[in-house]
Every structure is written in C-alpha cells, then in structure tokens.
Amino acid sequence: MRRRNRWVVVLLLTASLQLSVCQLTVDATDTNRITLNLKTAKVIGIKTTPVTETTISRKQIFGGEVITLPLGAEIGVRVGIKGREHLVSKNQTVNVVPIAQNSDAPNTEAQAVNIEDGALYYSLKNRNHSFKPGQRVLVEVSQQDDGIQRKVIPYASVIYDEYGKTWIYTNPEPLVFIRQQVTIDHIDGDLAALLKGPDTGTDVVTFGASMLSNIEFENKNQHSLED
Known part of the structure; x- marks a missing residue:
C-alpha cells in the first residue's frame, strides 16, 4: 500500500473511532490521559512492551x-x-x-x-x-561514557509534535493511556535510549501511538469548540 493511501486509511479510521472513545480527561500536568472502550482498543490493535534498561555502547x-x-x-x-x-x-x-x-x-x-x-x-x-x-x-x-545504563524503548513508540518534542503513550492499566514527554539520548537502529522517561518496567505503546494521538487531539478540539 502506498504511503499516501496508508495515511488516508489512518485518517478515515481515526474519524470513525471518535464515536467509540469512552472518555478523555486532561491532567493538570504535561501528560494527557485517554481511556478507550474495549471495542476501540481492539480496532486499533494496540500493542505494548515494558521499558527496559541496558548498557549503552x-x-x-x-x-x-x-x-x-x-x-x-x-x-x-x-x-x-x-x-x-x-x-x-x-x-x-x-x-x-x-x-x-x-x-x-x-x-x-x-x-x-x-x-x-x-x-x-x-x-x-x-x-x-x-x-x-x-x-x-x-x-x-x-565514547568515554561507554558502558552507562540507559532506559530503552522501541523507536516505534516515539511520536513527535509540531515543535519537534518527543512523546510516548504509557499504559498504566487496561484501556488507559497517558501521553508522556520523553528526552531521547540517541537512536540505535529500532531502539531509542532515553535521558528522561518513564520508570523501567512501565508498559509503553509500540503500535497505535499515532492513532491515540489523533484521537486525543480530535477530542480536545471538539471540547474546545463546545466551550
């Protein structure tokens, strides 16, 4: 499937999912919480993996x-x-x-x-x-700092905002996803080593992060218009 066609599918699927989002709450900090119903989560096909820590060379x-x-x-x-x-x-x-x-x-x-x-x-x-x-x-x-410990996540977990800031979605409990800003030290193949990020063992979204972001901000825009 061509890249343009993939984006069309993503946009259409995102639009159709707006009606399925069960709840959206915004934290007072720089994180955003989104709660999906089971049907929506299955449609997106969200996958997660825990943050690990490894020796970086x-x-x-x-x-x-x-x-x-x-x-x-x-x-x-x-x-x-x-x-x-x-x-x-x-x-x-x-x-x-x-x-x-x-x-x-x-x-x-x-x-x-x-x-x-x-x-x-x-x-x-x-x-x-x-x-x-x-x-x-x-x-x-x-490098001189060879052998230091770094938290590591799949690079597929990382999304960028319009200002170039890097974010991920954590999955602290079933159907709940929290957008959290991270600071990347460097990228090594399909892995991103973090200077700042969630604790080791925290589940992060590896597939579906872009879809969650689209849903989150579409709902934000709708709430802004209603206000």
Missing part, C-alpha cells in the same frame, strides 16, 4: 592512517584526536574499516598501544598483509 568515527609502528615491522594505525581526547575511551580494542572501495582489507580489530601528542596508536592485526602503510581507514572508537 556508543561509537565515535575517526579518520586514521595505517603506519609502521616504531618498534619494528608491525603494522599499526594512527588516529588524531587532539582536542577531542575527552570523547573517547583510550585503552580499548577498536574496529578498523578500510575506506577505499577497491581495498582487499577486511574490517578488523586493533588494540590500543600508546597515546602521544594528541594521537592514539593501535596495533593492527594485519592478516594476509591486506593493510599497507599510508592507507586511509576509519576507526570506530567507543
């Missing part, structure tokens, strides 16, 4: 150069980080990625051996002599 990408290390014929990689030392964990194994498309060198690991004059030096596992001195590479280095 974030990467910085630096340009590097393959070199011959001073202590012999061993191949290494030099990565200039002057002025950015605070961003990276220095004693770690990193991933080295060749830049040239025609390079025979595979992605490989390199072990930190030294830091000097604003540069990190890594010993490179140069199997089959694929890497050559002077070759340009990319080096994936873990």
